[in-house]
Amino acid sequence: MSEHQRVVVAQHDTARGTLASYVAGYIFAVYLTVTAYLAVYNHLFSNTVLTAVIVGLALVQFIVHMLFFLHLGRETKPRWKLAVALFMIMVVVVLVGGSLWIMSNLNSRMTPTQQNNYMNNQQGI
Amino acid sequence: MSSSAITQADDSKPILGFWIYIMTDCVLFASLFATYAVLFRNTAGGPSGYQLFNLKNVLAETLILLTSSFTCGLAMLAAHRDDRKQTLFWFAVTFALGIAFLAIELTEFRHFVVTGNSWRRSGFLSAFFTLVGTHGLHITIGLMWMVILMWQVLKRGLSRSIIKRLTFLSMFWHFLDIIWIFIFTIVYLRGAIAP
Numbered sequence: 208m209s210e211h212q213r214v215v216v217a218q219h220d221t222a223r224g225t226l227a228s229y230v231a232g233y234i235f236a237v238y239l240t241v242t243a244y245l246a247v248y249n250h251l252f253s254n255t256v257l258t259a260v261i262v263g264l265a266l267v268q269f270i271v272h273m274l275f276f277l278h279l280g281r282e283t284k285p286r287w288k289l290a291v292a293l294f295m296i297m298v299v300v301v302l303v304g305g306s307l308w309i310m311s312n313l314n315s316r317m318t319p320t321q322q323n324n325y326m327n328n329q330q331g332i
Numbered sequence: 333m334s335s336s337a338i339t340q341a342d343d344s345k346p347i348l349g350f351w352i353y354i355m356t357d358c359v360l361f362a363s364l365f366a367t368y369a370v371l372f373r374n375t376a377g378g379p380s381g382y383q384l385f386n387l388k389n390v391l392a393e394t395l396i397l398l399t400s401s402f403t404c405g406l407a408m409l410a411a412h413r414d415d416r417k418q419t420l421f422w423f424a425v426t427f428a429l430g431i432a433f434l435a436i437e438l439t440e441f442r443h444f445v446v447t448g449n450s451w452r453r454s455g456f457l458s459a460f461f462t463l464v465g466t467h468g469l470h471i472t473i474g475l476m477w478m479v480i481l482m483w484q485v486l487k488r489g490l491s492r493s494i495i496k497r498l499t500f501l502s503m504f505w506h507f508l509d510i511i512w513i514f515i516f517t518i519v520y521l522r523g524a525i526a527p
Contacts, residue, residue: 237398240398269514299358303369
């Protein structure tokens with residue numbers, strides 16, 4: 208019984224942030240935001256590399272926010288929040304990646320005239 | 333002590349429930365991001381993001397929203413310390429920053445519309461207004477929610493159920509900041525790289 212209570216207390220306490228975690232998260236996030244901004248503002252790399260760099264910085268900042276502001280790393284087992292978050296990431300990857308894949312494929316296989324004819328014939332648009 | 337610890341820990345279930353709601357809202361935004369990514373080159377002869385966006389304003393918006401996320405965290409720390417004055421103060425700061433963010437965003441929207449670049453102009457602008465507008469709508473709802481909770485803190489103090497509601501609001505607010513990071517990167521910074 209006492210063991211059970213101790214576990215419950217631990218779970219409760221670790222779900223919250225501390226001043227140090229909020230300050231650290233804020234400093235990291237400002238640093239990442241300003242870095243991405245300056246990289247684009249000064250056009251530091253070629254277009255493709257620059258796009259990859261800012262998307263990378265956004266993903267790092269996503270992790271920083273999840274850990275320091277939403278306290279995902281402080282969760283004790285069983286890690287349900289983490290499980291739901293990972294499922295969400297999977298759905299997002301399938302949704303966004305799949306849409307871009309299908310649409311770029313369609314784009315490269317059909318000329319605009321073909322697309323218009325197809326829509327006229329098939330869907331009456 | 334031990335009984336209060338157990339009843340407080342019971343809040344972990346509703347908090348998980350709210351967390352699941354937030355994750356599904358991420359999926360809503362993901363579909364809007366996918367729509368934007370497919371349509372952003374379709375300007376139909378109208379302006380692209382390269383011509384339209386003012387990066388300095390957007391950086392200001394980003395830093396304002398980020399700071400509001402931080403002050404929201406400070407408000408939650410004060411709430412857990414049972415410090416009503418500090419809680420109200422930091423939520424008031426968060427609210428003011430949220431209003432400032434919304435004001436800059438609506439000024440930008442108004443500027444686009446009066447110069448003939450509303451959502452009716454092109455596929456790009458339809459997708460832009462839908463994505464950024466949905467985020468703005470979430471911010472508006474968050475601000476209204478914040479006013480209601482500040483009123484409740486003022487009238488009823490920091491009871492356990494009110495702290496639970498404040499926790500939901502703070503999770504919602506941090507989540508909106510995360511969505512904004514991706515709008516900042518994918519819509520505005522990506523738009524500023526190349527025409």
